[in-house]
Amino acid sequence: MTQTMDAQSRYDEMTESLVGRGVFITPKRAKLLEILAGADSHPSVSELHAQVQLRYPSTSLATVYNTIELLKECGQVLEMEFSGAANRYDGRRAAPHTHVVCLECERIEDADELESDGAYASIEERTGYDITSHRLDYFGACPGCQTREPGAH
Ligand SMILES: [Zn+2]
């Protein structure tokens, strides 16, 4: 599951799993799924909300929140929590994976080099734990922030 799927297949997967749970896909929800399936920026709920509102201005924040909750429950979105900052979401890749995080502008990108399908098995063997998820992020300054003058945001 280290491969990035294309936006259309991710959209189809997310839609199917929600429909499978009896969730009605309203046009607003469909728009949100479409954004999540195609966004590589790991958007926050307020960013997602703003983007859906460009098309459907009456969309409530609650609609975005509860759709994300449903997607989380069926393992169709990856949630990243940060202390002191908003949660961020990856709908393109719902399985845990490694990220690089910019501490200055909060940009987040996938960092794939360290993914290994055998990692869970070897950690389970060593520790006796039943591993169901993992989290590994690298923090630093993105290329844009390295060239920007200090304090000039
Ligand atoms: Zn940055």
Ligand SMILES: [Zn+2]
């Ligand atoms: Zn990601």
